[in-house]
Amino acid sequence: MKNISIKDIAQEVGVSTTTVSFVLNGKAKEKRISDDLKEKILETATRLNYRPNQVARGLRTGQTHTLGLIVEDISNPFFANLARFVESEADKAGYTVMFCSTENNDEKATSLLYMLRHRQMDGFIIIPTPGLKKEVQSLVSEQKPVVLVDRYFQDLETSYVTVDNFKGATGGVGLLIKKGYKKIGLVTVDSMQIQMMERERGYTVSLEKNKIKVESEFILRIPYDMSYENTVKAIEGFLKKYIGIDGLFFTTNYLGVAGLESIRSLGRKIPGEIGVVCFDDSDLFRLGSPSISVVAQPIRAIGEKAVDLIIDMLASKKMDPQKVVIEPMIIERESTSNKVMQ
Amino acid sequence: MKNISIKDIAQEVGVSTTTVSFVLNGKAKEKRISDDLKEKILETATRLNYRPNQVARGLRTGQTHTLGLIVEDISNPFFANLARFVESEADKAGYTVMFCSTENNDEKATSLLYMLRHRQMDGFIIIPTPGLKKEVQSLVSEQKPVVLVDRYFQDLETSYVTVDNFKGATGGVGLLIKKGYKKIGLVTVDSMQIQMMERERGYTVSLEKNKIKVESEFILRIPYDMSYENTVKAIEGFLKKYIGIDGLFFTTNYLGVAGLESIRSLGRKIPGEIGVVCFDDSDLFRLGSPSISVVAQPIRAIGEKAVDLIIDMLASKKMDPQKVVIEPMIIERESTSNKVMQ
């Protein structure tokens, strides 16, 4: 059974494809096509089970009604949730989303971006890898709708949606300090990307404000591509080396997960021996025992805002950079009970 | 800056678009185009930064090199991981994937499937909703490459990839029995879908084989669309009503998560007062305290197999139904320590 086209309908009804196209695109009124004919065309389309070929339409109109979403890793709960909200918000506006994961690899990201461009995406929502600046740059200079999410490039004028990373980290570390933890370590990604730098800055400033000396050995930087097992080992080694550490701030979810595994395997007690706060929330942090205090990102708001910005750009044809910063939420749980209480 | 097309290259070099197309598609040899010309065309294409328009190519060739993946909920870790493996396996074969979530809603699934068809996907990997049989049926009868995953329709001949749900459930419940738990409850989805029916059958048969009477009140069925909060409450009520229950088998990950929350809020101890096994693995189950024994699905194998089946169909044009059943893994953890040991 071959796909039936607008031509088949035209033939069946005995009119031209133009007329059919007009009716099908709701321009019957505008083009003053008789109601009788309109009905007949509509009825025939339904009867033949007509499905417009979006590829052809895309070629003709230059609009595919598809958005490209480039994330770091679709299996990471943060990005998986983001994807879900992006998908449903885009759907409301009649757009579909094409997802891809970069694994934070520049080459992969670049080729993914090319691929999406070849496929004529109408807009791009991108969690950029560190070296993607040039590619994003060219997208912007070609006036394509782009919104960066989670991170951005400081010296590149683009729209972006991100959480206030500095404030989140300050709040998270502040919570540990408030509860009496004094020797607080930081476990972060070995990356110069803005979101991580800001979280680290939040950590540093929070300590300084509380007159706690910042010890650079208390900062552990894990390369992004380190395996899960090695990450667990690295954190174990770190904790064994700096016995004095009584609190830990993780700058992202998967580091927190690995950290919990390390702490458990060392047999240390949370919060008795070590207080813990992690950036990003998850089932494990919420329901694990003990539950883990977190800096939670309002993922729904981030995803919806990113889509809304793109849709606005598409509608208005104005690409002026919009910078949206959303407030994170500090959620206090068992992992930061008062230190003195222990 | 407008996108440059094959025509621009032809003009620049001073040949026809045909020649350019041949060279670009690696048919230079076959068409015996001179090496000089070939080089010149290639060089010009690179210099002008030519990017083929895949929409146009798709219209012409009828192949979009895109697969549609319809999952239940992209934010569920099982599906998020599946998506990731599907994506990377498809990428190896030069295909891109378009993801959509149905939320197990028939209408949404139907319209998503239409949408993907309009966009001329070359193949479909589908986690079907209960009422999607007709749509899948028509896909199959139109000789489109389709693979169902996680579940399938018993009276519809299609390719599918699924785990051995019966065996997994038997093993999971068997583990509880082996450890001395006698009054085992089942928390499942109120659904007639095959994967859930098989898991329930595994539960029943496992009890029967061990001469334990199956009490229908010990089976709690939660509607798919019940909110998380209400699910937690329902499980709490269930546990309060049937005090005798000393073991619980959850047929899917999100029910397990809700169940842990219920058990925690009732203050019951795992495994002291209640043993727990859940279908599907996650960070929470692996790292929570206590850790939870699970029936884990080899997600990577499932995703890769599904893609391979589609790619084979595409290559061979043979759509014969392939039925792949993969072995689940029983992972024993703290939540099923010997009952007598407590």
Place this chain on the structure above:
DNA sequence: ATGAAAGCGCTAACAG
């Protein structure tokens, strides 16, 4: 060894 031309399915300016 290379090019002309048709056509994939759809839209829209222009004609009438």
Place this chain on the structure above:
DNA sequence: CTGTTAGCGCTTTCAT
């Protein structure tokens, strides 16, 4: 009120 026609960018048959 409806039809003719050109064309989106690409592939491919047929001709030369």
